[in-house]
Amino acid sequence: MGSIKRLVLLSSAAAAASSALFPVFGQEWGARPLHRPSAAQLLEVPISGNPIVPRRGLPIENPYANDAGAIVQGRKLFDSLNCSGCHAPLGGGGMGPPLSDRDWIYGGEPAAIYLSIAQGRPNGMPAWSRALPPQSIWQLVTYIRTLGGAPAPDAGSTEKPAHPGSGRGRGSQR
Amino acid sequence: MIRSMLCLLISAACSGWLANAPASDEVVRLSQDDGQWVMAAKNYANTRFSGLDQINAGNVKQLRVAWVFSTGVLNGHEAAPLVVKDTMYLVTPWPNLLYALDLNQAGAIKWVYKPNPSRAAQGVACCDVVNRGAAYAEGKIFFNTLDNHTVAVDAATGKEAWKTKLGEIAMGETMTMAPIVVKNKVLVGNSGGEMGVRGWITALDTRNGRILWQAYSTGPDKDVLIGPDFKPPYVTGENLGATTWPSETAWQIGGGTVWGWISYDPEADLIYYGTSNAGPWNAVQRPGDNKWTSSVFARDPDTGMARWAYQWNPHDLYDYDGINENVLLDLNIGGQDRKVLVHADRNGYMYVMDRLTGEIISAEPFVYTNTVKRVDLKTGIPDLATGKEPQLGKFVKDICPAPPGGKDWQPMAYSPRTGFLYVPHNNLCFDMRTMEVGYIAGTPYVGAEVAMKAGPGGNRGFFTAWDPVQNKKVWAIDEPFPAWSGALATAGDVVFYGTMDRWFKAVDAKTGRELWKFRTGSGVIGQPITYRGPDGKQYVAVLAGVGGWSGAVVSGELDPKVPYGALGFVGAMQDLPKVTGEGGTLYVFALPEEQP
Numbered sequence: 155m156g157s158i159k160r161l162v163l164l165s166s167a168a169a170a171a172s173s174a175l176f177p178v179f180g181q182e183w184g185a186r187p188l189h190r191p192s193a194a195q196l197l198e199v200p201i202s203g204n205p206i207v208p209r210r211g212l213p214i215e216n217p218y219a220n221d222a223g224a225i226v227q228g229r230k231l232f233d234s235l236n237c238s239g240c241h242a243p244l245g246g247g248g249m250g251p252p253l254s255d256r257d258w259i260y261g262g263e264p265a266a267i268y269l270s271i272a273q274g275r276p277n278g279m280p281a282w283s284r285a286l287p288p289q290s291i292w293q294l295v296t297y298i299r300t301l302g303g304a305p306a307p308d309a310g311s312t313e314k315p316a317h318p319g320s321g322r323g324r325g326s327q328r
Numbered sequence: 329m330i331r332s333m334l335c336l337l338i339s340a341a342c343s344g345w346l347a348n349a350p351a352s353d354e355v356v357r358l359s360q361d362d363g364q365w366v367m368a369a370k371n372y373a374n375t376r377f378s379g380l381d382q383i384n385a386g387n388v389k390q391l392r393v394a395w396v397f398s399t400g401v402l403n404g405h406e407a408a409p410l411v412v413k414d415t416m417y418l419v420t421p422w423p424n425l426l427y428a429l430d431l432n433q434a435g436a437i438k439w440v441y442k443p444n445p446s447r448a449a450q451g452v453a454c455c456d457v458v459n460r461g462a463a464y465a466e467g468k469i470f471f472n473t474l475d476n477h478t479v480a481v482d483a484a485t486g487k488e489a490w491k492t493k494l495g496e497i498a499m500g501e502t503m504t505m506a507p508i509v510v511k512n513k514v515l516v517g518n519s520g521g522e523m524g525v526r527g528w529i530t531a532l533d534t535r536n537g538r539i540l541w542q543a544y545s546t547g548p549d550k551d552v553l554i555g556p557d558f559k560p561p562y563v564t565g566e567n568l569g570a571t572t573w574p575s576e577t578a579w580q581i582g583g584g585t586v587w588g589w590i591s592y593d594p595e596a597d598l599i600y601y602g603t604s605n606a607g608p609w610n611a612v613q614r615p616g617d618n619k620w621t622s623s624v625f626a627r628d629p630d631t632g633m634a635r636w637a638y639q640w641n642p643h644d645l646y647d648y649d650g651i652n653e654n655v656l657l658d659l660n661i662g663g664q665d666r667k668v669l670v671h672a673d674r675n676g677y678m679y680v681m682d683r684l685t686g687e688i689i690s691a692e693p694f695v696y697t698n699t700v701k702r703v704d705l706k707t708g709i710p711d712l713a714t715g716k717e718p719q720l721g722k723f724v725k726d727i728c729p730a731p732p733g734g735k736d737w738q739p740m741a742y743s744p745r746t747g748f749l750y751v752p753h754n755n756l757c758f759d760m761r762t763m764e765v766g767y768i769a770g771t772p773y774v775g776a777e778v779a780m781k782a783g784p785g786g787n788r789g790f791f792t793a794w795d796p797v798q799n800k801k802v803w804a805i806d807e808p809f810p811a812w813s814g815a816l817a818t819a820g821d822v823v824f825y826g827t828m829d830r831w832f833k834a835v836d837a838k839t840g841r842e843l844w845k846f847r848t849g850s851g852v853i854g855q856p857i858t859y860r861g862p863d864g865k866q867y868v869a870v871l872a873g874v875g876g877w878s879g880a881v882v883s884g885e886l887d888p889k890v891p892y893g894a895l896g897f898v899g900a901m902q903d904l905p906k907v908t909g910e911g912g913t914l915y916v917f918a919l920p921e922e923q924p
Contacts, residue, residue: 233763234766235768235771236765236766236768236771236772236773236774239522239765239771239772239773239774240451240771240772242886242890242892242893242894242895242898243777243890243892244890244892245887245890246886246887246889246890246891246892246893246894246898247884247885247886247887247890247893247894247898248454248880248884248886248893248894248895249451249452249453249454249772250451251884251885251886252885252886252887252890252893254887254889254890255887257885276447276448277447277448277450277451278447278448278449278450278451278452279451280451280770280771
């Protein structure tokens with residue numbers, strides 16, 4: 155990952171999206187399967203929590219689920235792509251929302267996290283689909299899933315006022 | 329005991345500039361009228377002092393809420409309200425709504441202007457999506473939007489007069505500062521020192537929003553607007569904004585943004601403002617002094633040309649932005665009348681400087697510091713302590729002050745009656761580990777892991793009265809959280825400030841004794857103001873609504889368990905969510921009708 159750290163991109167984010175600027179990924183993972191989800195699979199990933207016809211099982215599985223090597227690679231990417239600049243080391247959050255708690259604006263299942271990274275999100279999350287090959291996004295997903303922010307269980311909880319009076323769901327602004 | 333006088337630079341007696349300066353003329357007149365509050369800092373000297381004395385140390389304990397107003401916005405409210413004649417103007421954090429409230433009708437909404445800033449701008453704002461206020465001149469309200477537009481709105485109708493785009497969120501730029509208006513020019517600057525942004529200040533024509541000049545903080549002299557008139561007191565050389573960097577690329581992404589306060593001396597005809605930290609925070613990637621980041625500039629407002637500059641923190645190691653306000657005072661120091669600029673820097677030192685030349689008269693620590701041992705008055709160079717230098721890949725512990733400094737943006741006030749500055753500030757230390765970081769446009773360019781904590785004593789903030797003549801502390805109030813609001817001083821010898829744990833306080837200007845406090849809905853990080861209402865009564869107004877960098881753990885709903893959140897500020901604020909939630913509310917206070 156050394157070369158990505160030394161990349162200095164003075165171009166705009168759009169130009170940074172060219173995968174030609176991230177040759178390292180192609181070299182490192184070119185011989186492996188891409189794990190690019192099909193368009194049909196991506197369309198099946200629910201962002202809404204209210205599907206009219208619920209589906210059974212996940213539309214897309216993380217090909218690296220519980221893969222120790224992918225966690226290590228994902229963590230390196232999390233730092234070198236400056237994810238840690240916004241979401242903070244260990245995912246505590248800052249310019250971007252935390253990834254270490256149980257609150258997921260756009261879904262915390264692996265496929266939903268994949269889509270958030272690939273497509274970007276309206277409140278400032280960049281879209282990485284044209285900057286990163288699918289394997290790298292899956293590695294990031296694999297690492298992010300280790301940060302402790304599994305999707306919230308159904309049961310409510312009472313904390314000694316952690317966010318008193320804040321009844322809104324996250325996402326109304328950030 | 330008046331040992332010093334408020335600079336008379338807000339006096340129309342200043343000559344030689346009135347003829348061609350109708351906007352300044354009007355602004356000077358309005359800023360002298362204590363019935364109104366036409367710029368965030370009250371006046372060009374940035375004293376935040378009002379001559380109103382109806383509310384005084386004797387009766388302030390009777391202060392009551394006159395009316396309140398919800399802004400409908402949840403993020404950190406750092407702005408000062410403006411009052412022009414019988415109307416109050418409020419600018420909110422993103423989405424940067426501008427409200428006009430009728431003071432004849434207890435704050436009834438006259439109109440609201442919505443600039444519709446980009447939603448994505450929120451994601452490149454380093455430290456919550458704040459806005460620090462607006463400015464009034466020539467019948468218009470001027471303010472900045474988070475997505476890099478300066479806007480002029482008709483103060484009477486709320487109609488947009490013009491809107492000028494000045495920066496790119498795709499490059500990590502935002503705008504959060506409060507403009508000032510000098511001689512038909514709106515002066516504004518950018519934010520984004522954590523995003524590899526190159527800092528600038530820009531002058532726009534008040535009439536049409538056309539860009540009149542733009543001065544960068546880094547790069548060759550032609551970009552920095554440095555010419556033959558530039559006489560910095562401690563350094564010589566050409567193109568220092570480029571030659572003190574390792575490469576051309578480095579200064580193009582090297583910070584020096586202009587997100588703080590601008591003051592103006594009409595007599596000297598110079599503006600003063602500071603520049604942000606150098607980027608990235610990992611200083612190993614930018615050997616050299618990194619001029620002119622973490623510096624102060626004096627410039628000619630007509631041309632933008634620099635007259636002098638001084639770098640508070642050469643080769644900044646700790647995110648010590650130099651953007652804190654420069655309060656312009658005329659003081660008698662050592663038997664001599666001096667025109668000075670007073671600045672409480674993030675590095676923990678209070679600087680008293682000759683504002684005509686930039687020479688330091690004195691520099692004394694106002695908070696515990698183990699990073700700067702002293703400031704050499706002959707060379708202007710801060711003498712750095714050893715042992716606290718950041719190290720690649722290794723945590724260096726207990727560095728003081730932390731990145732938000734002994735004091736951050738939160739502006740101090742000055743009372744000519746006591747001769748004291750009233751300084752809301754921080755008492756924070758931190759652990760820091762640096763690492764190499766790559767520049768990717770529109771993403772953070774930091775290269776550091778930071779965890780902050782309380783400084784010595786355990787209180788994370790102070791409200792300090794400071795004598796700028798002796799350059800020493802008079803008294804200080806411990807605050808459990810960083811004192812992140814502005815200060816307000818009045819001729820009633822009452823000083824106001826707010827706290828993050830939901831108090832708005834009035835203290836005795838002479839002694840610091842607490843005279844009154846009010847429990848607000850959310851923590852206070854706004855700038856209090858005072859004005860005379862249409863009914864002739866004195867009012868005090870402040871925005872509550874916690875957030876900002878210090879309050880991001882609440883306003884961003886961050887994980888309090890992870891100390892590295894919000895660039896490490898969460899480490900020092902893990903208990904803040906237990907004492908306050910979010911919510912922007914304006915509070916307006918007055919004495920009751922019938923006084924016993």
